[in-house]
Amino acid sequence: MISIKSLYYHYPKSSMVLNDISANFERGNIYGLFGKNGEGKSTLLKIMSGLLYAKSGEYTVDHKSGLHRNARTLQRLFLVPEDFELSAVTIATYQKINGRFYPNFSKKQFYDLIAEFKLAPQHHIARLSFGQKKKVLIAFGIATNTPILLMDEPTNGLDIPSKSQFRKIMASIADENKCIIISTHQVRDLHSLINHILVLDEAKVVFDASLAKVSTEFWFGKPKSTEDSIIYTEAGFGGKSILPRGNKEETEVDLELLFSAVLTQNTVINTILKTNDHD
Amino acid sequence: MTKGFDIHRVINHIKRDVVLVKSTIGTTLLVSAGLLFMLCVLAQLWDKKLDSDEFMGAFSLIYFISGSVLSFSFFREAHHAKANSLYFTLPISSFERISAVWLATAVLHTFVFSIMGILVGCMSIFFGSLFFGADFTLSALFSMGYWQAVAVYLTIQPVSLFGALTFKSNRIGKTLLFIVLTVLGFALFNIMTYGLLNYGYDVFDGGPLRNQAMEKTESDLSILGKSLFVIISGPILLIVTYFKLVEREV
Numbered sequence: 001m002i003s004i005k006s007l008y009y010h011y012p013k014s015s016m017v018l019n020d021i022s023a024n025f026e027r028g029n030i031y032g033l034f035g036k037n038g039e040g041k042s043t044l045l046k047i048m049s050g051l052l053y054a055k056s057g058e059y060t061v062d063h064k065s066g067l068h069r070n071a072r073t074l075q076r077l078f079l080v081p082e083d084f085e086l087s088a089v090t091i092a093t094y095q096k097i098n099g100r101f102y103p104n105f106s107k108k109q110f111y112d113l114i115a116e117f118k119l120a121p122q123h124h125i126a127r128l129s130f131g132q133k134k135k136v137l138i139a140f141g142i143a144t145n146t147p148i149l150l151m152d153e154p155t156n157g158l159d160i161p162s163k164s165q166f167r168k169i170m171a172s173i174a175d176e177n178k179c180i181i182i183s184t185h186q187v188r189d190l191h192s193l194i195n196h197i198l199v200l201d202e203a204k205v206v207f208d209a210s211l212a213k214v215s216t217e218f219w220f221g222k223p224k225s226t227e228d229s230i231i232y233t234e235a236g237f238g239g240k241s242i243l244p245r246g247n248k249e250e251t252e253v254d255l256e257l258l259f260s261a262v263l264t265q266n267t268v269i270n271t272i273l274k275t276n277d278h279d
Numbered sequence: 280m281t282k283g284f285d286i287h288r289v290i291n292h293i294k295r296d297v298v299l300v301k302s303t304i305g306t307t308l309l310v311s312a313g314l315l316f317m318l319c320v321l322a323q324l325w326d327k328k329l330d331s332d333e334f335m336g337a338f339s340l341i342y343f344i345s346g347s348v349l350s351f352s353f354f355r356e357a358h359h360a361k362a363n364s365l366y367f368t369l370p371i372s373s374f375e376r377i378s379a380v381w382l383a384t385a386v387l388h389t390f391v392f393s394i395m396g397i398l399v400g401c402m403s404i405f406f407g408s409l410f411f412g413a414d415f416t417l418s419a420l421f422s423m424g425y426w427q428a429v430a431v432y433l434t435i436q437p438v439s440l441f442g443a444l445t446f447k448s449n450r451i452g453k454t455l456l457f458i459v460l461t462v463l464g465f466a467l468f469n470i471m472t473y474g475l476l477n478y479g480y481d482v483f484d485g486g487p488l489r490n491q492a493m494e495k496t497e498s499d500l501s502i503l504g505k506s507l508f509v510i511i512s513g514p515i516l517l518i519v520t521y522f523k524l525v526e527r528e529v
Binding site for chain 2 (some may be wrong): 052053068069072074075078081084085098100137259
């Protein structure tokens with residue numbers, strides 16, 4: 001669905017933010033785009049939504065170039081930016097003036113989600129908190145029914161109950177026709193939601209694997225024997241470690257631990273994934 | 280299949296912009312109507328009638344200024360640091376977007392302002408005849424001067440669009456500065472060209488020969504000069520604005 005090949009980007013008078021990025025994003029998946037602050041997650045989403053133009057490389061959506069803003073690509077995706085401001089109108093007016101640009105926009109779905117978020121169509125957006133505005137935008141983005149949904153730090157600004165509500169809603173809208181890419185540095189917020197992980201570090205993709213693959217290849221937990229070949233361990237996680245799974249029972253993937261491990265041991269982790277790919 | 284140019288998207292964008300800047304439109308129209316009414320009434324105070332030159336003078340001035348104010352308000356979202364990402368990810372091509380903004384600020388504004396101008400003109404004539412016995416001359420509102428005013432507005436309006444998209448802050452001031460510098464540049468170019476072409480004919484001595492040469496130059500080149508001005512300030516600036524919109528990164 002989305003193909004990125006050898007993408008390069010840097011801001012004026014700055015070093016490379018995206019350096020030879022290649023990745024594929026397919027329908028039916030929820031991707032977690034992880035990385036430390038300033039590692040190019042937002043930049044990549046901006047390039048994918050036509051807000052920034054890559055210096056070189058290829059970016060296609062359904063085999064057609066999406067490198068420059070065009071109505072065709074923009075009708076296929078919706079971006080929920082990290083920081084944004086909505087027009088100072090009522091929620092109903094916002095839906096009316098913007099919804100008509102999206103061919104599959106569902107008014108019913110939008111108002112159902114608005115109600116679920118405890119908001120009402122007559123609420124004036126200018127008088128809402130940032131978290132509430134984010135809920136309006138998330139509801140709008142979902143109701144556009146675009147096959148691609150890009151979300152940049154969607155849980156920033158949401159309170160704890162709203163984060164769980166967000167996960168529930170996202171899980172309910174995910175289907176085999178949708179490709180959802182969620183960028184965040186708050187890995188824990190996306191627990192149980194994503195099924196594929198992509199990690200950016202030092203302007204490069206250092207990890208790109210499905211959660212199923214991670215679960216098959218790695219074991220997460222407190223090793224009983226000191227002879228186990230620990231890939232990564234962190235005292236802060238109660239001694240939890242990552243090990244090659246071998247013949248051990250399958251464990252739940254600890255995203256936070258995996259993320260930390262990828263940042264320090266990405267060569268070891270990728271070697272294990274690649275080796276077993278060939279088996 | 281997504282069409283290359285879709286008139287529905289253009290119409291949707293016009294509707295969207297009109298809703299978002301409706302308070303600016305309302306205020307501009309109200310202020311314009313008030314000013315036009317006052318100027319028309321004042322014009323009737325002296326000679327007890329409103330002639331077409333007086334009406335068109337006031338109409339043109341307010342029509343140009345209000346059009347420029349509206350043009351600047353239409354690209355406000357493109358400069359808003361937090362709103363522009365949603366603005367630029369709306370599924371509409373840059374060509375459709377510039378078409379929508381131009382249609383709204385040039386064509387729609389002309390249509391609405393003309394209707395408002397005629398209504399305000401009628402009201403002022405009625406007011407004048409009622410309160411100080413001015414002639415009831417509605418014909419003053421309809422003259423060829425109207426079409427000249429529309430032609431001039433459509434020619435200079437892209438300058439406002441260019442300024443509105445190009446400059447991020449102090450947009451009106453910087454656009455005025457741009458106009459002043461362009462006019463000065465033109466004037467300098469004309470003087471230099473005139474001097475270079477006529478240097479050997481002693482045309483700088485201030486004598487009758489100079490006046491004759493100036494008149495001849497003016498009659499020979501005025502159409503060319505006007506056409507050049509119209510092309511530069513109109514379509515070319517509109518095309519430049521379009522490319523600025525295409526290249527804009529957020």
